[in-house]
Amino acid sequence: MSDLQRPGADWELQFVIAGCAEKRMPVEIVGSGSKRGIGRPVDGAVTITTASLRGISLYEPNELVMSARAGTPLSQVESELATRGQMLPFEPIDLGPATGAAHGSQTIGGVFATNMSGARRIQCGAARDHLIGVKGVNGRAELFQLGGRVMKNVTGYDVTRGLAGSWGTLAVMTEVTFKVIPWPETAATVIYLGLPDDLAIELLSTALTLPVEVSGAIHLQAPVAARLGHPGLRIMGKSVTALRLENFSSAVAGRKQHLKEMLKVYGKALELDHRESLEFWGELRRLSVMPNRPSLLWRISTKPTTAPKLVAAIKRYMPVEVYYDWGGALIWLEVPAADDASTAEIRRVTAIHGGHATLIRAEPAVRAAVEVFQPLDPGLERLTRGLKAAFDPAGILNPGRMYANL
Amino acid sequence: MPANTCNRRMTVTIRYRLEHPIAVLLSKSMTAIGGAAILNFCTRRAAHLNFLKLEPPMTLSRMPEPDRTVLDRSEAIIGELVALLGADGIISREEGRRAFEADALTAYRQPPLAVALPRTTEDVSKLLKYCRQAGVKVVPRGAGTSLCGGATPTADSIVIGTSRMNSVLETDFVNRTITVQTGITNLAITDAVSAEGFFYAPDPSSQLACTLGGNLAMNSGGAHCLKYGVTTNNVLGLKMVLMDGEIVEINGPYLDSGGYDFMALVIGSEGQFGIITEATLKIIPRMPFARPVMLGFSSCEAAGQCVAAIIGSGIIPVAIEYMDKPAIAVAEAFAKAGYPLDVEALLIVEVEGFEDEIDRLLRAITDIARNFDPQVVEASTSTEHSDRIWKGRKAAFGAMGRISDYYCMDGTIPLARLPEVLSRIGEICAEKRLKVANVFHAGDGNLHPLILFNANDPDEAIRAEQAGAEILKLCVAVGGCLTGEHGVGIEKRDLMDIQFSPSDLAVQMRIKSIFDPHWLLNPGKVFPLPAQELGEQSAADEAA
Ligand SMILES: Cc1cc2nc3c(=O)[nH]c(=O)nc-3n(C[C@H](O)[C@H](O)[C@H](O)COP(=O)(O)OP(=O)(O)OC[C@H]3O[C@@H](n4cnc5c(N)ncnc54)[C@H](O)[C@@H]3O)c2cc1C
Ligand SMILES: Cc1cc2nc3c(=O)[nH]c(=O)nc-3n(C[C@H](O)[C@H](O)[C@H](O)COP(=O)(O)OP(=O)(O)OC[C@H]3O[C@@H](n4cnc5c(N)ncnc54)[C@H](O)[C@@H]3O)c2cc1C
Numbered sequence: 007m008s009d010l011q012r013p014g015a016d017w018e019l020q021f022v023i024a025g026c027a028e029k030r031m032p033v034e035i036v037g038s039g040s041k042r043g044i045g046r047p048v049d050g051a052v053t054i055t056t057a058s059l060r061g062i063s064l065y066e067p068n069e070l071v072m073s074a075r076a077g078t079p080l081s082q083v084e085s086e087l088a089t090r091g092q093m094l095p096f097e098p099i100d101l102g103p104a105t106g107a108a109h110g111s112q113t114i115g116g117v118f119a120t121n122m123s124g125a126r127r128i129q130c131g132a133a134r135d136h137l138i139g140v141k142g143v144n145g146r147a148e149l150f151q152l153g154g155r156v157m158k159n160v161t162g163y164d165v166t167r168g169l170a171g172s173w174g175t176l177a178v179m180t181e182v183t184f185k186v187i188p189w190p191e192t193a194a195t196v197i198y199l200g201l202p203d204d205l206a207i208e209l210l211s212t213a214l215t216l217p218v219e220v221s222g223a224i225h226l227q228a229p230v231a232a233r234l235g236h237p238g239l240r241i242m243g244k245s246v247t248a249l250r251l252e253n254f255s256s257a258v259a260g261r262k263q264h265l266k267e268m269l270k271v272y273g274k275a276l277e278l279d280h281r282e283s284l285e286f287w288g289e290l291r292r293l294s295v296m297p298n299r300p301s302l303l304w305r306i307s308t309k310p311t312t313a314p315k316l317v318a319a320i321k322r323y324m325p326v327e328v329y330y331d332w333g334g335a336l337i338w339l340e341v342p343a344a345d346d347a348s349t350a351e352i353r354r355v356t357a358i359h360g361g362h363a364t365l366i367r368a369e370p371a372v373r374a375a376v377e378v379f380q381p382l383d384p385g386l387e388r389l390t391r392g393l394k395a396a397f398d399p400a401g402i403l404n405p406g407r408m409y410a411n412l
Numbered sequence: 413m414p415a416n417t418c419n420r421r422m423t424v425t426i427r428y429r430l431e432h433p434i435a436v437l438l439s440k441s442m443t444a445i446g447g448a449a450i451l452n453f454c455t456r457r458a459a460h461l462n463f464l465k466l467e468p469p470m471t472l473s474r475m476p477e478p479d480r481t482v483l484d485r486s487e488a489i490i491g492e493l494v495a496l497l498g499a500d501g502i503i504s505r506e507e508g509r510r511a512f513e514a515d516a517l518t519a520y521r522q523p524p525l526a527v528a529l530p531r532t533t534e535d536v537s538k539l540l541k542y543c544r545q546a547g548v549k550v551v552p553r554g555a556g557t558s559l560c561g562g563a564t565p566t567a568d569s570i571v572i573g574t575s576r577m578n579s580v581l582e583t584d585f586v587n588r589t590i591t592v593q594t595g596i597t598n599l600a601i602t603d604a605v606s607a608e609g610f611f612y613a614p615d616p617s618s619q620l621a622c623t624l625g626g627n628l629a630m631n632s633g634g635a636h637c638l639k640y641g642v643t644t645n646n647v648l649g650l651k652m653v654l655m656d657g658e659i660v661e662i663n664g665p666y667l668d669s670g671g672y673d674f675m676a677l678v679i680g681s682e683g684q685f686g687i688i689t690e691a692t693l694k695i696i697p698r699m700p701f702a703r704p705v706m707l708g709f710s711s712c713e714a715a716g717q718c719v720a721a722i723i724g725s726g727i728i729p730v731a732i733e734y735m736d737k738p739a740i741a742v743a744e745a746f747a748k749a750g751y752p753l754d755v756e757a758l759l760i761v762e763v764e765g766f767e768d769e770i771d772r773l774l775r776a777i778t779d780i781a782r783n784f785d786p787q788v789v790e791a792s793t794s795t796e797h798s799d800r801i802w803k804g805r806k807a808a809f810g811a812m813g814r815i816s817d818y819y820c821m822d823g824t825i826p827l828a829r830l831p832e833v834l835s836r837i838g839e840i841c842a843e844k845r846l847k848v849a850n851v852f853h854a855g856d857g858n859l860h861p862l863i864l865f866n867a868n869d870p871d872e873a874i875r876a877e878q879a880g881a882e883i884l885k886l887c888v889a890v891g892g893c894l895t896g897e898h899g900v901g902i903e904k905r906d907l908m909d910i911q912f913s914p915s916d917l918a919v920q921m922r923i924k925s926i927f928d929p930h931w932l933l934n935p936g937k938v939f940p941l942p943a944q945e946l947g948e949q950s951a952a953d954e955a956a
Contacts, residue, residue, distance in 0.1 A: 131645050156826060
């Protein structure tokens, strides 16, 4: 068990990191540790948790902006926003249930450090799109503050956004400032059953080219749909293709009609009302259709039109179960456990069709042995090493978390 | 137009349709340059600063001393460039180089050593590789509409202009993306997809002329950004050439990048990280209709509170524009938009959607506005009506330019501080014995105070610049920032340490050093010069 440090103030964090940098002691950074199972395992002599850096420091509902200390639980952020009828636009997914960690335990710092966005990303953008200010300490133990609390800001380079998705390997964020949006008055879901992957993605693409602001566009293969909570959908034994509309009630009603009219060649549509929609999309957000099992979970970012082809190509090598999100631009792929995580096949197929693949769930020994993140081209690798060295020259922050030897 | 006539170099001055917010100065010498015509946009403010150049006041920022060893090698360097690109791709004659001596911040004019006009990514790669080896500085340039001096050359630099790299490479309506070369104009991107019902969301007012490359370098915004975000929120992938000639592809037509978010770092890097040659952008289906409502108030407080209440109510309009009394008077006199002249503040709030949705939204907005005692509530009832309401706003800058020289600021503030900031801006300008008009994007707090002054009066011009600096300091003091969309460039570079601590600046400068270890790209911009020299030095130290 490594030494656990729980700084309660920026200066304390600086102090801890300065000590580690001097002794070149590797540090593992955790929020609540909810995504600890993701990425390459980190072997840190010291663990720094942001759990004591907690609290909402600024909330201006009329300006759609909030600042919170990085260790603030996401649940606290979301319940505070809910009191004013607002939410995080990008609907952060919760990897907990899929990776065997508790559900609902992640911190707001962890959410931005991993840039994990949910279904609404296609309409509203990713976590990184909403991060507008950050305070943090880098591996040189320097405290820095970049961006700010206003939405329009081009003063200096956009380092704030550059820290999103860096998995704690560049700096420990102590405070994040982000944009929020109002809850829509109502939500509705239009569902088509039994479509094969290629037709389903075609349907989603058609819907996304209509001016109705679809805010969720997913397709679950039949075995995946069989794990849904909704009894009616679970027992059908069919694939589920779903579109979400969110707006004020009369707009949702009108747009839904328009959408169904334009998609009628795909068959008869089922509908979920507001309450059912919240449950349905809430489940997807927790990834509970991909429950924690010994199988591997991959996450592949690609072009919607190539997604079904990519999946079919992998299927030639191994059985697959798939949840397509973002209109097909994101593939959650479950495949049988393998010592090499089937890396060679999956990376080869992804390279042919174009995209990035990240291994999300595997045994720690497997994650330590293979490349978990998309391998980099030489040019980007050089920049990646440079960026790491600029923030953390001694290489003490989450060493090896994203890439071996980095 | 005394400010313009004092500019000896501009041979012809054409007023580009007077209702346009800016005067376009089209220099005859430019038409001689092959390829696309290059428009040199120029504001009245820029024209005024032009005048200042004749007697630079102390407040103007200094540029780094040119490298003698490079100037001495000029001829050899030009010879090498011609060998790389052919004589047709290199401009080295005096009058040709003059066309590139400034951007829209014309206070700074310095013809470059030469100008290169590549056609492909490979051309750019060859050029940069050579410049890196020869130790020659490079200034990337799109259309030259930067308002902060972002594209200003130095005497020892090569300008690499993207005007010949303006093709659409691929449109993919099913996946909702477009891939283009970065010399394409912003408007041409939307033009390429509008027949299919799509648009490219970021729409700076300079969109007729400015290039995507400039938009990417500045992370430009536009009227629609309240709803659709700025440039960085609408880009999927980039191809860029680093200073050593290496071509890197960052992400692609995918929503998530695989590793570090280099796209975030490159967008907004003001041409200092590399030359972006291609980009894949998101395109969005256009809503069927859009219509504005005009709301007039007896105080700026009431207008500010109304904006906050609209946003707080859960409605996100496409645009919320604000004009104060002086701006209304000028815009109305010019555009006959039917603006009320007796109100202190006017809001134009636009919503979009299907017809019945718009009716409902406009009703909801006017209901909210009634809580703030509006003197005027006028919702558009037809396309002609909408056009008329927008006509005044769109003409405001140009109309202002007809009655006075002005200096346009670009700070952003938290919306809640609006009334206090507006009254402080009034005081600052009054102390300097200057008038000010406010026309800005209220939804996101991005202010554009126009400080009015007479460019023929050097003392007044200096007072205007001082008032500008004070206003920017005020924006930072209330929790905002120096620049919301125009960028730092030369203009705000020396104010950076008001907003950032030395370690904040160090964090940024180290990133610059990764991309461009010898600091050859777009020199003299973004950071205060002493900090730049320090950053360059420590990059060299760390490399050693
Ligand atoms: C590729 C990948 C694969 C995974 N696979 C598994 C798995 O197989 N099994 C499993 O149980 N979990 C897995 N996880 C999940 C992970 O290990 C944690 O369970 C989850 O991240 C916890 O969320 P959190 O908010 O508690 O943040 P943490 O998990 O504590 O942190 C998430 C990441 O963000 C960083 N971070 C957190 N806070 C900050 C901050 N303030 N500043 C900077 N960086 C910060 C952390 O260093 C870490 O890299 C995986 C995560 C990734 C990225
Ligand atoms: C009348 C007027 C109205 C304006 N309105 C707005 C507005 O509403 N919103 C807004 O945000 N801005 C506005 N601007 C500012 C300006 O138009 C933008 O900054 C624009 O993005 C600049 O584009 P450009 O092609 O003219 O770039 P340039 O001025 O040529 O260059 C700008 C910067 O980009 C760099 N650059 C150019 N091309 C590349 C490339 N391919 N790779 C790397 N770096 C490159 C240059 O080195 C320079 O630093 C306005 C300007 C004017 C004159």
